[in-house]
Amino acid sequence: MVNAYVPKTLEDCLKLLNEFDLKIVAGGTDVLIQNRAPSQLAIGYKKDVCYILQIEELKKIYEDDQYIYIGSAVSLEEIMDSMIVPEILRNTILEMASPAIRHTATLAGNIANASPAGDSLVTLYLLDAEIEIRSMNNLRRMKVSDFITGVRKIELAKDELISKIIIPKFEFDQAYFKKVGPRLSDAISKVAFAGAYIVEGKKIKDFRVSFGAVNVTVVRADELEQKIISRTVKDIKKMKETIVSWYEKAINPIDDQRSNKAYRKVVALNLLREFIENLNL
Amino acid sequence: MAKINFKLNEEFVEIDTDLNRRLLDVLRDDFSLTGVKEGCGEGECGACAVLLDHRIINSCSTPLANVIGKEVMTIEGFSKTKRYETIKEAFAEAGGVQCGFCTPGMIIATESLLNKNPHPTDFEIKIGLSGNLCRCTGYNLIVEAVKEAIKRGEGLW
Ligand SMILES: Cc1cc2nc3c(=O)[nH]c(=O)nc-3n(C[C@H](O)[C@H](O)[C@H](O)COP(=O)(O)OP(=O)(O)OC[C@H]3O[C@@H](n4cnc5c(N)ncnc54)[C@H](O)[C@@H]3O)c2cc1C
Ligand code: FES
Ligand code: FES
DSSP states (O other): OEEEEOSHHHHHHHHHHHSSOOOEEEOOOOOEEEEEESSSSOOOOOOEEEEOOOOGGGGGGEOSHHHHHHTTTTTTHHHOOOTTTTTHHHHHHTTTTHHHHHHOOHHHHHHTTOOTTOOHHHHHHHHEEEEEEEEETOOOEHHHHHEEEEETEOOOOOOOOOEEEEEOOOOOOOEEEEOOSSSSOOOSSSSSEEEEEEETTTTEEEEEEEEESSSOOBBBHHHHHHHHSSBBHHHHHHHHHHHHHHHHHHHOOOBBBBOOOOHHHHHHHHHHHHHHHOOOO | EEEEEEEETTTEEEEEOOOBBBHHHHIIIIIIIIIISSSSSSSSTTTEEEEEEEEEEEEGOOOOOGTTSSSEEOOOOOOOHHOOOHHHHHHHHHTOOOSSHHHHHHHHHHHHHHHHHHSSSSSHHHHTTTTTTSSSSSSSHHHHHHHHHHHHTTOOO
C-alpha cells in the first residue's frame, strides 16, 4: 500500500521530503486524474505521497514594496479574490477550470505540472514571476520561465518544494489575458495569450506578449520585445505585419488531438494583431 | 491507514482508513451517501460535487487527506435546510430538472455561488455553474432556476 503523509508544518514537510521519495500533492486536480484507478479503489499513486494543503505557513498572501507573495497551498479561488493580486492574474484564473476545481487547485500545482496548456503560466511569464523553492538545507529563488524546461519537465530536486510564488509589482497602462478555447470554462486551453505595455510620451516604454499552448513551453521572446521598445506607437501600428512575422517564427505550434497546427498559429497571431491594434497612446 | 476526523453533514465523524482514497468513494461506500454521483470521474461534470467549508468541490478529484479537520456537506445534509427547499422549488418551477442526474451537483453549485454572492449577474451565474454538465435541459432553464431561487430566497443568503 502507498503511504500518505500529511505534515502540519513546513519543517515537518521538508524533513519528510528529505528522508523519503514522495509525490507532492496539493489540490490533487492534476495528480488524481494522472493516477486514476478503477472506482472504489485507492488513487493509483506510484509512490508514497505528501499532502501539503494542511500546512498553514503555505496559505498566506502578502506583499511588500516590490513584490506580492502567494503561498503554494493557497487555492486559485483565494488568489482570484485577493485585491493585492494583479488584475491580469486574477482574470487569468477566472478563465481556468470551474469553481469546484479553483476551490482546491493551486497556482504552484499549475506551475509544477508544467503543461504546455497551463493557463497561469502565460501570465506568470509575462509578469516575470518567480518562485521560492525550499528544502531542509536550502532556500532558492528562480524565475518561473527558468523553472520550466519542457513538457512536464521542471528544475525541482526530490527533496524540494515550491513554497511561494513571487510576483514583481508593475504598473502597466494595460495588461490582459485571453484564451481561445471550446467552452466558457473547464477547457484546457487551445491558445492563450497575454500582453502588457507602457507608453510614455508616445513611445513604447515596455512591451510584452506571451503565448500558451503553441509550443512545449510558454513563448515569450525577449529579443523581439527589445526590438519593439522605444519605438512610437504609431510606428508599431504601421509595422504590425512585420512584428507578426517575427512572432510567427518564434511560435511553433505543437500538434495534438485538440487542435491542428495551422489553426493554432492563426489564432495566436490574430491575438497579437488585436493587441497591437489596440495599443493606446 | 490513519484515523482522521472531519465534519460531515453537521456531525463530527471519525474514520480509520486509507487517506489515499477519493472523497467520492468514502462518502458513497463508507457513509452510504449515494446522492454523490460518479459521472466522469475526472473533474469535468460536477455530478460528484459536495461543499467543503461551504465551497463547491468535486469529490472525485479530492483525496480524503485534503478534508481532515474540515467541513463536508453533501446533498443529503444540505437537503435539511431552508436554502435547499428554496432552490429545489425554484428548479421545479423553472423546469431545471429533467432526468435529475445532474441536479444534486447543480443544487450544490447554486448554494456555493449564492453563499458567496447572493446577487449574481447572469454571467456570474453561468460561471458559477460552469463546472456542471447537464445533458437534458440546456443551461438556460437552469440559469432561470437560479434566478427564481434568488427571488424566492431573498434574505436567505
Ligand atoms: C476539469 C479540469 C479542468 C481544468 N482546467 C484547467 C484550465 O482551464 N487551465 C489550466 O491551466 N489547468 C486546468 N486544469 C488543470 C489543474 O486543475 C491545474 O493545473 C491546477 O492548477 C493544479 O493544481 P493542484 O493544486 O490541483 O495540483 P496537484 O494536482 O496537486 O499537483 C500538480 C503537480 O504539481 C506538483 N506540485 C503541487 N504543489 C507543489 C509544490 N508546492 N511544490 C512542488 N510541486 C508541487 C505535484 O507533485 C504534481 O506534479 C484542469 C483540471 C481539471 C481536472
Ligand atoms: S464525477 Fe467528479 S466531476 Fe465528474
Ligand atoms: S437533468 Fe438530466 S443531466 Fe441535467
